[in-house]
Amino acid sequence: MQVLVCGGTGCTSSASHQLREALRREIKARGLSSRVRVFKTGCFGFCKLGPLVVVYPGQILYCRVGVPDVREMVERHFAGGKVVERLLYREPATGEKKLRLHDVHFFQAQQRVALRHCGLINPEDVTEYIACGGYFALADVLLHQTPAQVIETVKKSGLRGRGGGGFPTGKKWEMAAAAPGAEKYVVCNADEGDPGAFMDRSILEGDPHSVLEAMAIAGYAIGAAEGYIYVRAEYPIAVERLERAIRQAREQGLLGRRLFNTGFDFDIDLRLGAGAFVCGEETALLRSATGQRGEPRPRPPYPAQCGLWGKPTLLNNVETYANVPAIISRGADWFASMGTENSKGTKVFSLAGKIMNTGLIEVPMGTTLRTIVFNIGGGIPHGRKFKAVQTGGPSGGCIPEAGLDTPVDYDSLRRIGSMMGSGGLIVMDESDCMVDIAKFYLQFSQDESCGQCTPCRVGVKRMTEILERITEGKGEMSDLDELADLAREVKDASLCGLGQTAPNPVLSTLQYFRDEYEAHIRDKRCPAGVCRALLDYVIDEEKCVSCGLCAKNCVARAINGEKKGRPYFIDRQKCLKCGVCAAHCPQEAIYTA
Known part of the structure; x- marks a missing residue:
């Protein structure tokens, strides 16, 4: 019997490492060590329900397992052969128990390529990766293929860069191979900085050898002997x-x-980044990797022509590389059979925000947003209504309900004012203010700007100031035209992708949620009840039982009344609009108006 315990960041933060050790101790104490073994794996993807445990044979899935559950699990299941039903997954809508991993709808609707080993192997044991066919692709290309044949396979597969830009991977490899010079480099961009994104991190934690193997294949294809992984500390x-x-x-x-006794040499080293979002841009990343300030530079020349230390450099992100060994092993036609005409293969997404099933998924390109949000993601919790989904992180746009049937591919998302990005999907419901969301992403871009070019440095700041005025109830209708004009100017004139895409959340919310902007300006009202400056807290006299808890917890002493007497009321002149009173009201008698 094999017991797989998730060792990704999410489950580790919920003490899965302590769970593993407790399982091993209990198994040993009961004399079961000869037939029951506990293994650490990478992320299963079902992050909301961790720590996760999967027991083979049978693929029995246990959710939210803690150290107190260990004795019962070992005694009842491992020794007695009976499932611990209280730890099984239950479908939220029906309450139906699901016994096996692949009985859970979250997993049924996925197709895993980049995540093919995550949650199945111990990422800290190279022999497990080899047992799953690891490094066979590298051996095949070194022993049986020419560099040109490798590049042609990647081109034929239709793989595009998964870091956000979607540039054809095979074409990029071809450019690097054709660049003159004997000294070349292969670099992996693992500087994942989008809020709510954890795709690359999970691949590195769950299947690091797939990236190493792919980089070695890329090195052979372009004629490089050294590789670097730029990963945030x-x-x-x-x-x-x-x-x-x-x-x-x-x-x-x-x-x-001399890998596989050939004349090919290739080694890899790490470069740790300090977490600057701008270093996700390829030229800024390469400068940072050499110890310089992480600032973008104009292109051309492109990194494939002049990159690391001025030498031709191939740069792809983690997910792009993770697909390569599978493409080499199973063929370009196999990979190209998935996805859409211009977006082949699968895509990894992190689901976050107001959604039932937060976690990591991988689906074929062309899957609709509706399928991802309501089928795999399980829909919106607490019976609330879907409002929007943000794709592409700070660089993407907010897509309304009318866009839910949009296929998720590079071209379709761009047509509706968003982008693929690295793969973060943040879901919002009716309790989210879209003006506040746009302000949040714009503030993030402003904070992360390197400040090198004026359109980004000054333009994004001016846009942020306008949004701050609007959310404070000081906006004017003319601000909306100014905001749109500034957004287009920043988009057109900025040096790098950060500035060029920073206005996207503003432009998309202006396009799809203009009524919310107008409500903030004309009515001095936030429809979602988020912007504090536009809120008034009111006590419903009919619901108030005069318990006095609201007054007791009000630091501004803005609430008056008589305990067990007349209903309490709020002095709006003193009210700080902090919401503490509403949080402490047992009758839910306090609301925002």
């Missing part, structure tokens, strides 16, 4: 597992000199 588990994977690959002769 805020990913300690990913960094630790990458370091271990590189060390193990070297010990097995899978990195280093």
